[in-house]
């Protein structure tokens with residue numbers, strides 16, 4: 008295990024220049040256990056840094072999880088169970104699954120970050136969420152210094168959340184995740200409108216999982232800024248879910264509001280639309296702003312501090328609250 012003072016600029020996709028006085032990494036479960044046993048304070052856990060905003064220099068210990076490895080645990084004619092180290096890059100795993108023709112994660116192509124962080128907010132895109140193919144994960148309790156296996160039904164997966172972002176927040180370090188993927192009869196998820204439109208355009212009525220991945224990559228690269236070129240963390244806020252009562256009130260004042268009915272009593276509203284309606288799409292404010300193609304993506308226009316980005320995000324939040332009486336919730340994890 009290595010310990011050193013380091014700049015965190017390369018470790019967060021916002022590209023914020025802050026430092027850590029106690030930066031460590033762990034390449035195995037034993038190294039995690041060793042670290043948390045010896046450390047005097049609770050560490051901040053770091054994966055690929057694509058869903059965090061560092062507001063200031065970090066004085067708490069940071070533990071970056073670098074456990075590698077992709078192992079086939081079990082398989083039958085239809086399905087395969089694969090255990091993946093938390094430090095593997097998510098998109099590399101997606102590419103590996105496609106080369107081997109294992110289905111289930113093609114819609115999640117090109118999401119940045121690592122495999123170990125994927126269950127934290129139940130990553131999702133284009134009609135698929137991690138919980139659709141999640142089987143279990145191994146995680147180490149920071150307080151008890153013990154390994155526990157979490158089965159899917161113990162993880163409380165919901166839209167962009169899980170038990171690890173809820174009641175067990177900052178209590179467990181995920182060391183590996185086991186997925187159940189399909190080997191044959193892949194279920195193709197092509198109902199998401201932009202995906203469906205592209206397929207129809209191409210006259211492709213029977214897409215393979217590889218076709219879906221290619222199209223998802225095409226849509227994403229068109230719409231989302233590449234963090235290597237412009238610092239960002241994808242969606243800064245979650246899409247708010249509101250009750251039918253609030254939805255009806257909102258509709259009376261804005262009958263053009265886009266929405267997605269998720270149950271009899273709940274409606275999901277695109278946060279990007281609310282932000283755009285408040286005049287924030289594609290704007291620049293100092294060294295920060297929002298992306299020109301996607302109002303939900305807060306960007307670092309070069310040299311912004313974490314504080315600046317945070318202040319700008321709160322301005323957006325206040326504006327949406329004032330205009331629509333909807334309180335946006337951050338999807339990005341704020342590290343003080």
Ligand SMILES: Cc1cc2nc3c(=O)[nH]c(=O)nc-3n(C[C@H](O)[C@H](O)[C@H](O)COP(=O)(O)OP(=O)(O)OC[C@H]3O[C@@H](n4cnc5c(N)ncnc54)[C@H](O)[C@@H]3O)c2cc1C
Nearest residue numbers: 052054055056057058119120121123124130131181240241
């Ligand atoms: C351009 C762009 C597009 C994106 N698109 C999407 C999208 O379509 N869908 C989506 O869901 N997300 C999206 N994201 C957000 C991000 O990619 C995901 O949330 C990803 O899972 C974060 O992984 P990470 O390794 O970078 O996590 P980090 O940012 O390093 O950490 C995120 C959180 O997880 C915790 N954590 C990290 N690793 C572990 C571990 N091993 N054990 C316990 N806790 C841990 C951290 O403490 C932190 O709270 C996007 C981000 C960007 C920059």
